[in-house]
Amino acid sequence: MSKIIMHIDLNCFFARAQVIKEPELEGKPLIIAGTSRRGIVSTASYEARKFGINSAMPTYMALKLCPNVIIRNPDFNLYHDLSQKFFNYVKKYTEIIEIASIDECYADMTECMKDCKDPIAFLKKLQDNLFNETKLMCSIGLAPTKFLAKMASDMKKPMGITIIRRKDIQKLLWPLPIKDMFGIGKKTYPKLEKINIKTIGDFALDNQDETKKILGKFYYVLKDWAYGKGSDEVITEASDPKSIGNSTTFLFDTDDYDEIRSMIYQESLDVSKRAEKESKIGYTITLNIKDSDFKMMSKSETIQVPTNSIEDIYNNALKLYDTYFVNKLIRLVGVTLSNLISKKEFYVQMSFFDIEMHKEKCATKILINELNNKCKKNIFMKASELGEKNDVK
């Protein structure tokens, strides 16, 4: 039997949060945006959108379109609080929710709506109650898979409710332009349009080899999605972070060594603190650079012993800068720690390893099969120190 999956998405969340904080902004053109010379719009209220303002637009451009637009800087503490309220509200209906981002989640409503005679009325009530309790507005999609629910919640905004049943896929989903399909971005849709795939339906019915070439193995995932065969698993556990990074765009492009070095230090410090807070250490340090032509480049270094110390992160990042980018005019610099492992996990592996090595050198052979790859690396390392590398097979 099909599950009932809900996707619920807060409408222009950051702008809405600001209105909750400053009710006098209600109904006015408002943008949440950076105000430096290189600031961009993060979210625009519906009133601001009427002027043609969109998110990701440079702030100066928004001001050109609407000189009277009200501007506020992002306030992430506020968003975090409201976001928690929102998720807690949804949890009143079901504990099975998957947080997809700060302003959206999936919920498995199978149990809670199994005897529901009028799902639209039910969801309207859910939506209205959220508004009454928090003043947050949302759009809701209900469908048998996560992909369809996500597409559904996108169809009517603000305060929309859309249900896609399997039998309605061809009628409701397939006519949509291919660029509106989740997972198809601005680089891919022109390539698809060029080979005559203009709608989701075109893609669903398409059988060209070229399409597979464009999409790689994502092709098969997208095909499933388009036919309502996507995942309906709502994953409640938050996944462990895979990387922790920090980057900053300079107000003016620079090649000044001290300025860049000091920024690399600031970012290394931020990354180090955040990693420590998460009890994570990482093997790989990456330096990210965007040059004055907007070209992104990265150089990375993987070390033997995972770390989150400011010294290790900074020294490695600076070494990468010194080696590859000195005297280059740059726009942005960033530092990322990845290949993460929890501190605890690492120490358990190390002590296990040490104990076994003391017991019997030959135990390495057994260990190899038991330990994960990260640990394997350590054993090879130690084994080679003992001159036993060739015995490990």
Next chain:
DNA sequence: TCTGGGGTCCTAGGACCC
């Protein structure tokens, strides 16, 4: 007067190992 910052996943080539 140009275009932020936080992430995830995929790809393709090369190094290295047995």
Next chain:
DNA sequence: TCTGGGGTCCTAGGACCC
């Protein structure tokens, strides 16, 4: 006078999402 095959890890870049 020719140059395996499989597997893993690392690197760099690219696409996408919010």
